[in-house]
Amino acid sequence: TKRGQAVLMEGQFDVIVGHQYGVRNAVASSGTALTEDQVRLLKRFTEEVVIALDGDAAGKSATQKVVEVSSALGLRTRVVDLAGAKDPDEFLRAAGERAAERWAELEAGASEGWESLIRDAVGPGVGDPSRLNAALVRVRGVLARIPDQPLQERNLELAAGLLGTEPHRLRLKPGPEPSAKPSLGPPPDGKKLTVGRYLLQLLAVRPEAIGRLRGRLQAEELDEEDRATYQRLMDTIERGGLKALEEELPDYPEADQSFVRRAWASPPPSVEDDTADDLVRQLKLRRIRTRQSAIIRGLAEAERRGDSAQVSSLEADLNQVLRELQGMEEKGR
Numbered sequence: 001t002k003r004g005q006a007v008l009m010e011g012q013f014d015v016i017v018g019h020q021y022g023v024r025n026a027v028a029s030s031g032t033a034l035t036e037d038q039v040r041l042l043k044r045f046t047e048e049v050v051i052a053l054d055g056d057a058a059g060k061s062a063t064q065k066v067v068e069v070s071s072a073l074g075l076r077t078r079v080v081d082l083a084g085a086k087d088p089d090e091f092l093r094a095a096g097e098r099a100a101e102r103w104a105e106l107e108a109g110a111s112e113g114w115e116s117l118i119r120d121a122v123g124p125g126v127g128d129p130s131r132l133n134a135a136l137v138r139v140r141g142v143l144a145r146i147p148d149q150p151l152q153e154r155n156l157e158l159a160a161g162l163l164g165t166e167p168h169r170l171r172l173k174p175g176p177e178p179s180a181k182p183s184l185g186p187p188p189d190g191k192k193l194t195v196g197r198y199l200l201q202l203l204a205v206r207p208e209a210i211g212r213l214r215g216r217l218q219a220e221e222l223d224e225e226d227r228a229t230y231q232r233l234m235d236t237i238e239r240g241g242l243k244a245l246e247e248e249l250p251d252y253p254e255a256d257q258s259f260v261r262r263a264w265a266s267p268p269p270s271v272e273d274d275t276a277d278d279l280v281r282q283l284k285l286r287r288i289r290t291r292q293s294a295i296i297r298g299l300a301e302a303e304r305r306g307d308s309a310q311v312s313s314l315e316a317d318l319n320q321v322l323r324e325l326q327g328m329e330e331k332g333r
Helices: 012-020 036-045 057-072 088-108 113-122 129-143 149-163 195-205 207-213 224-251 254-265 273-305 308-331
Strands: 006-009 026-028 048-052 076-079
Touching: 006 012, 006 036, 012 026, 012 088, 036 057, 048 057, 057 076, 057 113, 076 113, 113 129, 113 149, 129 149, 129 195, 129 224, 129 254, 195 207, 195 224, 195 254, 195 273, 207 224, 207 273, 224 254, 273 308
Parallel strands: 006 026, 006 048, 048 076
Antiparallel strands: none
């Protein structure tokens, strides 16, 4: 690549075609799973990455990751708009003899990385309140990941202008210190805001947190009244993230619709990964301690009856629970 700039494409064939049409500073991530080590390697050879990944959902998700990791490592990024083409290969072939010229125009119009993510988060059509609230949630999610305060402030002002709203509606609320338990804050629907309902708020506001919950937290580990809501949110987000949640929310029970919309309008104090992890840990600890109490009661009853086989079995169960508790407490230190 030339020292000043590298073009990041998704597939090796994109790069081959790019070189054929005069885009000779292109490299491939060979898929969308770009790693931090790959970004560090790019930084050795260039000062700026122009991201030209595929325009599908996987490409957009990967673009977000490249911007975030590059920003953390001090590497500038810009993002091209492929003008409706599904990938650089299709764009360049369609341009034919004018490919080099058209590509130069594309690069010249590429947005700064975080600005591109903000514009994508704003999305089209935010005229009605439900769409505006969803857009506010998406934009706050992007702003929360911008590590540089002045850059975050510039993008906040940009987003406020695009949304036609006051900047204070986008300002991030300060969260707790990473070592502190999340503050439960005010309930969004009048019900007592338990740890489980805080987690539901977090999931509604930041659907990408599903990756912290999938396979780690089962519906039965929440209070009975929250289980159906949790499963409904998980199923919807699995199908299509926040977009699916916006589209399917009118079909939710009225109480769940109200809960999600209130969470969008007034997000919880912190929605970061550390908060999600701590909420999951608290719920799991509660479930294990409930099992512990039940075993101790059963053990006392078995001893009263003189049922030595049952006592032995329950003692083994109790030792297992104590090991689980010790393991979770050690992880939480």
